Amino acid sequence: MVQIKIYGLADQLNPIKAKLSNILHKSLIEVLQIQPEKRFHRFFPLNKTDFYYPNDRTENYLIIEISMFEGRSVDTKKKLIRLLIQEINGNFNIPINDIEITIFETPKYNWGIRGLPGDELTLNYKIEV
Structure with a gap:
């Protein structure tokens, strides 16, 4: 089970x-080998008055929280983090400093x-895995 906020x-x-x-x-x-039908994503779009972040982040700042059953290896989790940062940066031109997982x-x-x-x-x- 994997859920994302x-x-x-x-x-x-x-x-x-x-x-x-x-x-x-x-x-x-790709990384966790979940089943394609297992999509559990929740988006929380916030107003500026509800989202405080450090001055070294931009308006593109994203926080991604992944909840999952324990059992994946450290290497698998690192691979997932690296892939997500690469894909988000590459597809949306969001600076890597603005992506936190x-x-x-x-x-x-x-x-x-x-x-x-x-x-x-x-x-x-x-x-x-």
């Missing part, structure tokens, strides 16, 4: 949401999915 200024984020979602999803499929890993038993704790689910994909 994306935060940014509304004027900057809204025009790129669909393409950014496709980039995120393609990267998850945090991965939150949670034991399967801390997720409730389809009426069950995550560790009681039969998954059709591999977590240990």
Whole structure:
């Protein structure tokens, strides 16, 4: 299971949401080997009065939070971060200093999915990549 939250200024984020979602999803499929139908993205376009960030960031500043079952290797997570930064920078010309990604890993038993704790689910994909 992988869920993504994306935060940014509304004027900057809204025009790129669909393409950014496709980039995120393609990267998850490639690196984490998730199933193509497993797209869970939530966008949080914010007003300037609701989004404070350091002076060394621009209006393009993005915060991407990725929540997932624990079990992926450190190398896999680093590969995902590098690919996302490269793809976002390359596709939208957003400076790399304006892209922040945090991965939150949670034991399967801390997720409730389809009426069950995550560790009681039969998954059709591999977590240990």
